[in-house]
Amino acid sequence: MRKILLIAFLATAVLSCKKDAVKPSTQTPADDLAINALPTVVLKASHNPGKLTADVNCTFKGSEVSALVPTIDNNKTFVVDFTTGVPNAVVTVNGVVQQSGVTAVDFTNPVTYTVSVNGINRKYKFTLKNFTGIPxxxxxxxxxxxxxxxxxxxxxxxxxxxxxxxxxxxxxxxxxxxxxxxxxxxxxxxxxxxxxxxxxxxxxxxxxxxxxxxxxxxxxxxxxxxxxxxxxxxxxxxxxxxxxxxxxxxxxxxxxxxxxQVEIHENRVNIAELKETDETGDAITGGYLLEVDFRLDAPLWFRTKKNLPFTLKDPDELTDAQFAYIKDYIQQTEDAIFADNFADPVNGYAKYINVDSFINWYLIEELGLNIDSKDQSSVYYYKDRNGKLGMGPLWDFDISFGNTWLPGNIWYTKGGLWFKRLFQDPAFVKKVRTKWALVKSREKDIYKRIDEMALYMNLSQQKNFEIWPLLKPDGLPLQSRGDYNGEVAYAKEWIGKRILWLDANFAAL
Structure with a gap:
C-alpha cells in the first residue's frame, strides 16, 4: 500500500513540473534588461597587467556602477570583464561595441554603458575611482x-x-x-x-x-x-x-x-580693488585687506596706539596717501571702541565697524577656541570702498576644537583687545546671544557633518598616517587618542562640552 501511494505522489509531482515548464512566460525583453542586464562587472588583474595585482569587483547601486582601484597612478584606462543576463544583448560605450575582457575604456570621467536587445536599452553610469577615492x-x-x-x-x-x-x-x-x-x-x-x-x-x-x-x-x-x-x-x-x-x-x-588664497578677488574677498591712482575722495577708501599678525610678516605694517599689530595683506604695496588713510581709519576705529561714548549707535564703534561680521567671525573662533584668534595671527579684517571695517575671512583652524593645551571651559577670543571692550556694550552682547542661539540650534548638524567628513576621509587618513605616523602617542606634543576614530570621537566630545559651557556663560553675561 505504501509503495502504491509513493508511486502516485511521484507521478503527480512529475505532471506538476511538466505543467510549470510549459507555462508561457509573460516577461518581456524590457523586464529582462531591468532585472539582469549586467549581472557581473569586474576588473581582472589578468586583463590589466601592470595596473592591478588582484581582481576588483564592481558594485551596483541601481543604474550606477562603481569601482575603486588601489593604484595612485593617473591612468584610468582599464579593460572591463562583464556578463549579460539577456541572450543576444549588445553592450556599447558611445556607440562602440564593447567586448568583455578585451575593450579598453578611459574612465577619466564617468562612462555610460548601454545594454541593448531588440531595440530596448538599459543604461549604466560607470564611475571608476582610484587610490582613496578622493581627488x-x-x-x-x-x-x-x-x-x-x-x-x-x-x-x-x-x-x-x-x-x-x-x-x-x-x-x-x-x-x-x-x-x-x-x-x-x-x-x-x-x-x-x-x-x-x-x-x-x-x-x-x-x-x-x-x-x-x-x-x-x-x-x-x-x-x-x-x-x-x-x-x-x-x-x-x-x-x-x-x-x-x-x-x-x-x-x-x-x-x-x-x-x-586669502586675497581681494571677485571670488574670494569680494571688495573693490585699489589702484595706485586711487588717492582721493571715495576711491581711496577701499578696498583693503589686513591681518593682525604678531610676527609683522609683511612689507607694510603698523601698530595701533594700543599696540595691535596690523599688516597689509592685499594690496601689499600702497602709496603713502593710501597707507596713511587705512592706518588712520584703523586708529579711528580703535579710538571709537575705547571712547567714553563707544556704545553710542551713531557716533560710537558702530560708526566704524560692521558689527554683524565681527560677531559671525567671533562665534566660530570662540567655539573652536582657536589659538590664533586672540590677536595672534590669521585675524583678517577688510574695508571695502565707502564701507565699514569688517572681519573675515576665517582662517587656520588646525590648532582648535580641543587640539590645544587649553581647557575648554574658558573665554578665549573674547579676551582679545577689541572684543574685550565690545563685550562691555549690552547691545553687542544681546546680538551675540541671538546669533549664538542659531549656532547652538545646529549642534546635531555639526556632529553629523563630522561623521560624514570622517567617513569620506577614511581611506585617505589611513594612507596619510602610514606616511606620517602621528597617531602614535609620541607623534605630536598633544595627547594621542590611539587611532583615527578616537581622534574624531574626542573632537565631537570636546565640541559638545564647549557648547554647553558657552551656552551657560553667554546666558550669564
Missing part, C-alpha cells in the same frame, strides 16, 4: 620646493575621481612653500600660482590657491569643519575647501586641504 593632485615642478619666497615652475594634473566637473585637467603654474610654523614641520604646506585663472574641483576660477598640510590635526578635518560652520552662519568671505591627495614629483605626500 588626487599631481604636482610636478622643475625643481624641489625649498623656499617660501622663491617660486618654481611646474604643472598640476587634476584627477577629480569623478566627484567634480573639471574643465581643465592640466594647468601650468608656479609653486612655493607657505606658512609660518607649519613650514618648519616635515609635512609642508604649499602655495600655487596658476599662469591663468582656472576653476579647481568645483571652486570658482582664480590664479592663487593653497594646499594646507594639517600636520598638527590628527582628524585632518578641523579647518574644513570650521569653514563650513562659518559659511552656514554668514561669516564673511569664508573659503571653500576640498580634501585631496597630493603627489609631488611622483611622491605621495598624504592628505591635504585645497582652499583659496
Amino acid at each position: 588626487v593632485l599631481y604636482l610636478n615642478t622643475s625643481g624641489p620646493i625649498v623656499s617660501k619666497d622663491d617660486y618654481v615652475t611646474g604643472t598640476l594634473v587634476v584627477n577629480t575621481n569623478g566627484l567634480y566637473e573639471q574643465p581643465k585637467n592640466n594647468i601650468a603654474l608656479q609653486a612655493k612653500g607657505r606658512g609660518n610654523s607649519t613650514w618648519t614641520v616635515p609635512k609642508k604646506p604649499y602655495r600655487l600660482k596658476f599662469d591663468s585663472k582656472a576653476e579647481l574641483l568645483g571652486m570658482p576660477a582664480a590664479k592663487n590657491w593653497v594646499l594646507l598640510a594639517n600636520y598638527a590635526d590628527r582628524t585632518l578635518i578641523r579647518t574644513s569643519l570650521a569653514f563650513e560652520m562659518g559659511r552656514k552662519i554668514g561669516a564673511h568671505f569664508t573659503p571653500q575647501t576640498r580634501f585631496v591627495e597630493l603627489v609631488l614629483n611622483g611622491t605621495h605626500l598624504g592628505s591635504y586641504v585645497l582652499t583659496s
Whole structure:
C-alpha cells in the first residue's frame, strides 16, 4: 500500500513540473534588461597587467556602477570583464561595441554603458575611482620646493575621481612653500600660482590657491569643519575647501586641504580693488585687506596706539596717501571702541565697524577656541570702498576644537583687545546671544557633518598616517587618542562640552 501511494505522489509531482515548464512566460525583453542586464562587472588583474595585482569587483547601486582601484597612478584606462543576463544583448560605450575582457575604456570621467536587445536599452553610469577615492593632485615642478619666497615652475594634473566637473585637467603654474610654523614641520604646506585663472574641483576660477598640510590635526578635518560652520552662519568671505591627495614629483605626500588664497578677488574677498591712482575722495577708501599678525610678516605694517599689530595683506604695496588713510581709519576705529561714548549707535564703534561680521567671525573662533584668534595671527579684517571695517575671512583652524593645551571651559577670543571692550556694550552682547542661539540650534548638524567628513576621509587618513605616523602617542606634543576614530570621537566630545559651557556663560553675561 505504501509503495502504491509513493508511486502516485511521484507521478503527480512529475505532471506538476511538466505543467510549470510549459507555462508561457509573460516577461518581456524590457523586464529582462531591468532585472539582469549586467549581472557581473569586474576588473581582472589578468586583463590589466601592470595596473592591478588582484581582481576588483564592481558594485551596483541601481543604474550606477562603481569601482575603486588601489593604484595612485593617473591612468584610468582599464579593460572591463562583464556578463549579460539577456541572450543576444549588445553592450556599447558611445556607440562602440564593447567586448568583455578585451575593450579598453578611459574612465577619466564617468562612462555610460548601454545594454541593448531588440531595440530596448538599459543604461549604466560607470564611475571608476582610484587610490582613496578622493581627488588626487599631481604636482610636478622643475625643481624641489625649498623656499617660501622663491617660486618654481611646474604643472598640476587634476584627477577629480569623478566627484567634480573639471574643465581643465592640466594647468601650468608656479609653486612655493607657505606658512609660518607649519613650514618648519616635515609635512609642508604649499602655495600655487596658476599662469591663468582656472576653476579647481568645483571652486570658482582664480590664479592663487593653497594646499594646507594639517600636520598638527590628527582628524585632518578641523579647518574644513570650521569653514563650513562659518559659511552656514554668514561669516564673511569664508573659503571653500576640498580634501585631496597630493603627489609631488611622483611622491605621495598624504592628505591635504585645497582652499583659496586669502586675497581681494571677485571670488574670494569680494571688495573693490585699489589702484595706485586711487588717492582721493571715495576711491581711496577701499578696498583693503589686513591681518593682525604678531610676527609683522609683511612689507607694510603698523601698530595701533594700543599696540595691535596690523599688516597689509592685499594690496601689499600702497602709496603713502593710501597707507596713511587705512592706518588712520584703523586708529579711528580703535579710538571709537575705547571712547567714553563707544556704545553710542551713531557716533560710537558702530560708526566704524560692521558689527554683524565681527560677531559671525567671533562665534566660530570662540567655539573652536582657536589659538590664533586672540590677536595672534590669521585675524583678517577688510574695508571695502565707502564701507565699514569688517572681519573675515576665517582662517587656520588646525590648532582648535580641543587640539590645544587649553581647557575648554574658558573665554578665549573674547579676551582679545577689541572684543574685550565690545563685550562691555549690552547691545553687542544681546546680538551675540541671538546669533549664538542659531549656532547652538545646529549642534546635531555639526556632529553629523563630522561623521560624514570622517567617513569620506577614511581611506585617505589611513594612507596619510602610514606616511606620517602621528597617531602614535609620541607623534605630536598633544595627547594621542590611539587611532583615527578616537581622534574624531574626542573632537565631537570636546565640541559638545564647549557648547554647553558657552551656552551657560553667554546666558550669564
